[in-house]
Amino acid sequence: MLLAAEFGSGQALWSIFWLFIFVMWIFLIIFIFSDIIRSHDLSGWGKALWAGGIIFFPYIGIFAYLIIRGGSMSERQLSDAKEADAAMQTYIRETTGGTTDADQLSKLSDLHTAGKLDDAEYASAKAKVIGS
Known part of the structure; x- marks a missing residue:
């Protein structure tokens, strides 16, 4: 060794x-x-x-x-x-x-108030979120 x-x-x-x-x-x-x-x-x-x-x-x-x-x-x-x-x-x-539906609706509302979404787009997106 x-x-x-x-x-x-x-x-x-x-x-x-x-x-x-x-x-x-x-x-x-x-x-x-x-x-x-x-x-x-x-x-x-x-x-x-x-x-x-x-x-x-x-x-x-x-x-x-x-x-x-x-x-x-x-x-x-x-x-x-x-x-x-x-x-x-x-x-x-x-x-x-x-994300929850409330979070998505809040984001949609923020985009709508910022002018990024018009009324028709906002209503369409809101219906999709509520319908899902």
Whole structure:
């Protein structure tokens, strides 16, 4: 068993460096597998081929994936984040109940008194709110 006293300073730095590279490699593999799974433009066979390529030829598979599909990884991640945000906003609106009829009538009244709505538009919008 190697103790700290037996480790030279150069060996310790190299060990830390290789540990860092190994951890980054694991994160890269996990990130790419998650991108393959979340990708909507790949069919099931395409996902299976990419996953098999990464499993059986890790270095070539990872670098090929980054070269071929790496540019669109951020676009897929951004679209997934937007979808999650929209779903969260919808959930919040549904849970809190959104605006009440009284709130909508108050806003309509403010718009009518400010001159943004004429009498016919105000009456039509008011009927929609009351009817709903």
